[in-house]
Amino acid sequence: MSATVSPTALIETHFGNLPDPRVSHSILHKLIDILIITICGTISGADNFVAIVEYGKEKEEWLKTFFGISQQNTPKLL
Numbered sequence: 001m002s003a004t005v006s007p008t009a010l011i012e013t014h015f016g017n018l019p020d021p022r023v024s025h026s027i028l029h030k031l032i033d034i035l036i037i038t039i040c041g042t043i044s045g046a047d048n049f050v051a052i053v054e055y056g057k058e059k060e061e062w063l064k065t066f067f068g069i070s071q072q073n074t075p076k077l078l
Contacts, residue, residue, distance in 0.1 A: 008067050033069045
C-alpha cells in the first residue's frame with residue numbers, strides 16, 4: 001500500500017531548493033506558489049504571463065484549498 005503524497009510534494013521535491021533571485025524585502029509571494037500556479041496554468045493552456053495570471057485569479061479559491069497556497073497567491077506583475 002502506498003502512502004498518500006500531498007499534491008505539491010513532487011513539485012516541492014524538484015523545485016524546493018531552487019534559489020530565489022528576487023530581493024528579499026520585496027517578495028510578496030512564495031516562489032513555490034508562483035511555480036505551482038505557472039505549472040498548473042501552463043498545463044491548462046496558458047501560453048504567456050498574462051494568461052497565467054488570469055488563470056491564477058480564476059482558480060484562486062481552488063488553488064488555496066487544494067494546494068494550500070498562501071492567501072495572496074496570484075502574482076501581480078513581478
